[in-house]
Structures are given as C-alpha cells and as structure tokens.
Amino acid sequence: MSVMQDAEGVIKYSLKHTQKSLDASLFYKEDQYHPYFQELLEARFLLYKLGLIGQKQDLYGGLAYGNLSSRAPIVPKSPAERAFLISATQTGNIEKPRKEHFVLVTKWNVTQNMLYSEGERKPSSEALTHAILYETNPNIQAIIHIHSSILWNHYRDLGMLATPKEAEYGTVKMANEMVKIAEKQDRGIVAMLGHQDGILAFSSEMKDALFLILEVFATSEILFNHG
Ligand SMILES: [Zn+2]
Numbered sequence: 067m068s069v070m071q072d073a074e075g076v077i078k079y080s081l082k083h084t085q086k087s088l089d090a091s092l093f094y095k096e097d098q099y100h101p102y103f104q105e106l107l108e109a110r111f112l113l114y115k116l117g118l119i120g121q122k123q124d125l126y127g128g129l130a131y132g133n134l135s136s137r138a139p140i141v142p143k144s145p146a147e148r149a150f151l152i153s154a155t156q157t158g159n160i161e162k163p164r165k166e167h168f169v170l171v172t173k174w175n176v177t178q179n180m181l182y183s184e185g186e187r188k189p190s191s192e193a194l195t196h197a198i199l200y201e202t203n204p205n206i207q208a209i210i211h212i213h214s215s216i217l218w219n220h221y222r223d224l225g226m227l228a229t230p231k232e233a234e235y236g237t238v239k240m241a242n243e244m245v246k247i248a249e250k251q252d253r254g255i256v257a258m259l260g261h262q263d264g265i266l267a268f269s270s271e272m273k274d275a276l277f278l279i280l281e282v283f284a285t286s287e288i289l290f291n292h293g
Pocket residue numbers: 131132192211212213261264
C-alpha cells in the first residue's frame with residue numbers, strides 16, 4: 067500500500083494498486099478505440115494544447131498538473147460498475163498519452179480514504195475527488211480537473227461555482243463541499259478556492275465537461291487576456 071501525495075505534499079488517500087496491463091476491452095471496441103476512450107483522449111489532447119493540463123517549470127514546483135476521468139464500461143457490471151478510468155499520476159506533461167497512461171480505479175472507500183486501482187501506473191493524486199463525485203451522483207460520467215490562474219482568479223465573473231478557501235484540497239471539508247454541489251446537479255464547473263488554480267468540471271458526458279471548460283476559457287480570453 068502506498069500513500070499518494072500532491073504537489074503541495076498533502077496526503078490524499080491510501081492506495082492499493084495492482085500492477086498489471088489492463089484488458090484491451092477497456093480501450094478497444096471492434097478494433098477501434100472505444101468511443102468513451104476516444105472522447106477522453108480527444109478532450110485530453112485539446113486541454114493539453116491550451117495549457118490547462120501540462121507541466122511548466124515555474125509552476126507547482128515543476129510538477130505536472132491536471133487530470134481527467136470517465137466511467138469505464140466493465141463486464142460484469144456489478145459491483146465494478148462504479149469503476150472509472152483516470153489519467154495516471156504525473157502524466158500531465160505527455161502530449162499524446164496512450165492507454166498505458168491511464169489507470170482503472172475499481173473501488174474506493176471515502177470515509178477510510180482508501181482507493182483501489184489497476185494498471186501499469188498509479189492513478190492521479192486527485193483520484194479520490196473524482197471517486198467522491200462519481201459516488202455522489204450516478205449521472206456523472208466524466209470529470210476534468212485543470213489548472214488555470216486566470217479562470218481561478220476570475221471565477222465569479224465567469225459564472226463558476228466555488229468551494230470555499232478554507233476547504234483545502236484533499237480534506238474531508240473539501241469532499242463535503244463537492245458533494246453538496248454534485249448531489250444537486252449533473253453538470254457543473256467549480257473553482258476550488260482551497261486548491262491554487264484548481265478548476266473541476268463534471269457532466270454526464272465527456273464532451274459536455276470539455277464544453278464547460280472551453281466556454282469559460284474562451285470568455286476569459288476575450289475579457290481578461292489582452293496581451
Ligand atoms: Zn490540481
């Protein structure tokens with residue numbers, strides 16, 4: 067068992083990880099990428115191009131930032147139907163991630179801060195937040211977490227929801243604040259004020275979660291980024 071930490075060194079959760087190659091059926095359907103995985107890769111590529119997922123030497127101690135996940139179609143459906151596929155830890159710097167850069171989170175226990183995963187790498191340090199959202203609202207199918215100081219600083223003007231500054235990232239308080247939002251709605255975009263530059267979008271579709279981010283990104287470019 068290992069303990070996952072983020073850039074700031076906050077302990078997020080205890081991880082029970084099984085090192086293995088994931089079944090091809092998680093990624094492919096009839097010799098093509100499975101539609102949900104194709105959408106995840108397309109969203110990831112665009113977010114990387116925009117610098118919303120990535121790695122910059124002068125930010126966050128040079129660590130990679132941003133992650134995304136999607137509920138995974140698995141057979142048999144139960145009890146693993148809650149399982150989701152998430153980007154692996156420290157892969158934000160990879161321009162075109164492949165299937166080995168994703169991890170299957172098979173189960174979790176929020177009260178015990180426990181997460182179980184399988185794959186060639188370990189999951190993002192922020193995977194427990196994704197798990198909490200999936201657990202709270204069964205209609206949520208896709209989650210994107212990006213970092214942007216412009217979006218974060220102007221969250222109010224951009225019409226975003228927010229979790230309070232005192233709800234620090236990786237804490238029970240943060241989780242409770244996210245639950246309050248996700249139990250009321252199937253889609254949303256939230257500035258996490260207790261997590262520097264952290265923005266999270268969730269929806270019943272990956273394309274829509276991406277849209278929520280692109281919408282505020284485009285607005286911020288018009289309003290605040292005049293070079
Ligand atoms: Zn983050």
